[in-house]
Amino acid sequence: KTDSWDECFNAAVEVAREAGEEIRSAFSSEKRIETKSCAVDLVTETDQKVEEMIISTLRGKFPTHSFIGEESAAAGEKVELTDNPTWIIDPVDGTTNFVHGFPFVAVSIALSVNKEVVVGVVYNAILDQMFTGQLGKGAFMNGKPIHVSGQEDLSQSLLISEFGSSRDKEKMDLVFSNLGSFLNEKNSAHGCRFLGSAALDMCQIATGGGDLYYQYGIHVWDIAAGALIIREAGGVVWDTTGGPFDMMSRRVLCASSEKLARTIAEGLTQMELPRD
Ligand code: IPD
Numbered sequence: 001k002t003d004s005w006d007e008c009f010n011a012a013v014e015v016a017r018e019a020g021e022e023i024r025s026a027f028s029s030e031k032r033i034e035t036k037s038c039a040v041d042l043v044t045e046t047d048q049k050v051e052e053m054i055i056s057t058l059r060g061k062f063p064t065h066s067f068i069g070e071e072s073a074a075a076g077e078k079v080e081l082t083d084n085p086t087w088i089i090d091p092v093d094g095t096t097n098f099v100h101g102f103p104f105v106a107v108s109i110a111l112s113v114n115k116e117v118v119v120g121v122v123y124n125a126i127l128d129q130m131f132t133g134q135l136g137k138g139a140f141m142n143g144k145p146i147h148v149s150g151q152e153d154l155s156q157s158l159l160i161s162e163f164g165s166s167r168d169k170e171k172m173d174l175v176f177s178n179l180g181s182f183l184n185e186k187n188s189a190h191g192c193r194f195l196g197s198a199a200l201d202m203c204q205i206a207t208g209g210g211d212l213y214y215q216y217g218i219h220v221w222d223i224a225a226g227a228l229i230i231r232e233a234g235g236v237v238w239d240t241t242g243g244p245f246d247m248m249s250r251r252v253l254c255a256s257s258e259k260l261a262r263t264i265a266e267g268l269t270q271m272e273l274p275r276d
Contacts (some may be wrong), residue, residue, distance in 0.1 A: 005118045012121040013111045015057045019050045019107040020125030035122040041165040042095045050091035054193040058151045070221045079276050081200035083114045090221035094197030108199040112225035120197045120225035131203040139232035148235035148256040149208035154263050159189040159203045164217040181267040202226025205254050206233035216271045230254050248276040
């Protein structure tokens with residue numbers, strides 16, 4: 001059955017490359033920046049233009065499919081995940097990086113069928129790294145198989161997280177205190193990285209470059225493709241509580257092993273967020 005999604009996979013890779021060209025050519029030019037939910041939630045005309053291009057290309061090929069896109073949602077379109085084949089699109093993940101010229105900017109495209117992701121493509125348009133996954137068929141970077149590190153021990157791990165795109169005090173306090181649980185004198189990861197793109201953070205776990213990643217406040221378009229890629233690379237994707245992953249729940253915990261994921265889930269103070 002998974003075979004039948006090959007055509008969708010090829011279309012996703014092709015349109016991600018096209019989107020990447022657009023992003024690359026805009027990357028070093030001056031940008032018109034606007035804000036969305038708050039002063040650090042940025043959007044540019046490239047985000048909007050690229051999303052329109054991706055959706056119109058895929059809709060042309062798959063007219064019965066549904067769509068969820070970051071900028072369509074920002075423009076007021078309802079975010080609804082049904083059993084119908086649904087494309088979940090973040091045209092520019094890492095918009096703040098894009099604005100500043102920090103080279104971690106990705107196109108993220110997932111296809112969900114019966115609420116399960118069957119195709120995931122994350123393309124770092126600046127570094128030309130194409131991360132791909134198909135359900136049951138493994139994960140790849142630029143066509144070569146990738147695997148998680150398998151690390152089980154927090155004290156030997158590289159942690160990845162993000163501050164997210166809101167600055168309300170309660171959330172920031174929790175982010176800092178949670179980081180303190182995994183970076184302290186008694187019990188510490190080797191280090192912590194914030195790449196500024198949830199999709200690319202997740203792809204680092206899939207390649208074994210990082211061992212664990214969690215974030216509160218992300219949206220389905222940031223994580224849908226990355227979650228499949230990590231699982232296909234042998235990693236664990238859970239809810240931050242240690243329960244089953246729910247891609248609409250605005251939170252995610254990814255790790256290179258179940259043992260490490262359990263350590264993190266037990267160490268986190270949880271936060272409830274309105275669902276996507
Ligand atoms: C953001 C990035 C960032 C994460 C934010 C997201 P965007 O996505 O993934 O790493 O911390 O929560 O909103 O807005 O650049 O597509």
